[in-house]
Amino acid sequence: MGDYHGMEDFKLHLIESITDNFADDRIVGSGGYGDVYKAEHKGKEIAVKKLHPFQGLDDKQFHNEVRNLIKIRHKNAVQLIGYCYESRNKYIEHNKELVFARTTERVICFEYMEGGSLDKHITDEPCGLGWSTCYDIIKGTCDGLNHLHSVQAKPIYHLDLKPGNILLDKSMMPKIGDLGLSKLVASTETHKTEMLKGTNGYMPPEYIDGGHISKKFDVFSLGVIILRMMAGNKGFFRCSKTPPKQFIDLVSENWKERLQAVSRDSSYEMDTLRVRKCVEIALKCVDTDRKKRPTIQDIVREVEELEADIEKMMSAPSPESKDLTVQRSCDTNVLSVDPTLQLRFVLEARKETSCCLQLINKTNGFIAFNIKINQDKYRVQPSQGTMQPCSWRYVILTLQMQEPGPLNMRCHDMLLVESVSVTQDLASKDGEIDYQELFKTAMANQVVDVVKLPIVYVALDQ
Incomplete structure (x- = not known):
């Protein structure tokens, strides 16, 4: 040769x-x-x-x-x-x-590869590696698989993607290995084989039942890997018996608690958004109908779009910025909110869309907040919490996929941000606070401050 x-x-x-x-x-x-x-x-x-x-x-x-x-x-x-x-x-x-x-x-x-293989870090519990490492492994594996599927004129299907075949270098960068079962194909059409080879648990149903091989084979395997990283082996086996939204909420909340424990600021909220997106993608990857699974190109694009959105959120002006827009609630409200006039969602067909809300505590006291919105249409992260004096916090709002879209882009929804002053002692018990009872009592005593924001839908090209 x-x-x-x-x-x-x-x-x-x-x-x-x-x-x-x-x-x-x-x-x-x-x-x-x-x-x-x-x-x-x-x-x-x-x-x-x-x-x-x-x-x-x-x-x-x-x-x-x-x-x-x-x-x-x-x-x-x-x-x-x-x-x-x-x-x-x-x-x-x-x-x-x-x-x-x-x-x-x-x-x-x-x-x-000095770091060994990923399977050493897959147990019954969620992956013990730090979130940034886990996220880099997920993104790197997606990028590597995307390269295999788009290499030159003939895609390469791995056909045995699993944690044992994702190797880690000394800096924990993931590299896809063991292409012993890989198949080079002249097109993206589905192929059929009579001889089944692979690893149980990572092979898609259409391959097990009929020997069908397509570009969605590796996507299924990728989904299983991500779910086992995010939820652990025990959690993975529960996902098929749990409604998707409930499963996503459960996994996201578990990771949120881990992230809060090691984060000294509100940056964990962005990582929680990444956690949620990874679980959402993984669930789509393991759909039993291969036609409903995304391609690896779709997955890479989704992750890139998420990072672009987060970068925009993080580059939003901080409370200390000289160019910060004057809040309409600056002198009258306990908690200032940005944007000040309306909350805008950019709609795309058959896609979820997110936007960012900034809460600003300009006072010298501690504040508890509670966000109210139609939970059948929107997700809020976080929806409740406490803020220290002279601090700021981002809130991520996600409009779930609307099909069909609203007529003439009309929306009559409203977002309410409730806030109330609390003691430092109560604020220190953030994880133990019963916010529903707190605001119910405060409302009865007429000490709750409310900021109302109308929600507006706009087209992508506006």
Whole structure:
């Protein structure tokens, strides 16, 4: 096969030398298609995968596949650095007797991943890694899979995407590995195979039931991976028995508590938004109807749009900004709200849309707030809470997908922000406060301040 852009054509004797003749103590991983050995070559650690003998393997097919895999160059795909394909005659044991036979050794060498594989971090509970690491792993895996599905003219379907095949480098960057089952296809059409191979729990129903392979195969596997990261194995098995919105709320709330515990400011609210989006995407990925699943390109685009929206929210003027719009409630309300006149949602067909509300406490006291809105149409994060003196906080509001859309973009909805002064002692017990009872009592005593914002829908091109 020769050399291809630095790809090495290893000799078998060299491979045997750097692996101590494939010694058991050098094995760092095993699977149904081969064992992986840790070795050193030219001063660098590498992973050497020795493939088990394949019955009926077409050598031409093997060589063509390796040639195509050599062309993969992406930061989220494990880099192939060399290969060995060598036949020789040797004595082997057959039916308890030594026979002289011709054997073929197939070896593939990859970059060594110090962080191991993702499956070490998947347990019955949600992933124990920090949220930023989890989110980077999810995004990186999506980017890597998107590259495989769009590489050159022929997409590459992995067909065995699972936590054990998502490898992590020393900085925990994810890289998709083990393309042993991958299939190169000339188009995005659905194919059918009579021989089922893969990993239980990560194969889509259409493949199990009918052997159908399409670009939605890997998307299903990706969804399972994300759900197991976000909810743990126990939570994953509950998701099929729980209504989607309830499941999303449950997982998001669990992560919110973890994020609040380590965050000293309101930045956790943006991360909670990311958590929610990841779970929403994952549930769409595991839909039993493959036609309803998104493509990997759709998923990458959704994540990019989310990050763009968050960047806009984060770049909104802070209370300290000299250019901050003067609040209409500045002198009369306990809590100031931005925007001041109306809350605008930009509508897109068959999509949820979000906007940001900024709460500003300009007083020297502690404030509790409570946001009221039609919960059948909108989600609010957070809907209640307390604020320290001279502080600000973002609230994310999401308009759920409306189908059909409102006639002539008309909307008669209203958002109410209730606020009341509280003691420092009560504010310190934020997680224990019964806000419903707090505001019920405050309302009866006529000490609740209310800011009303009309909600307006606008078209995308306005």
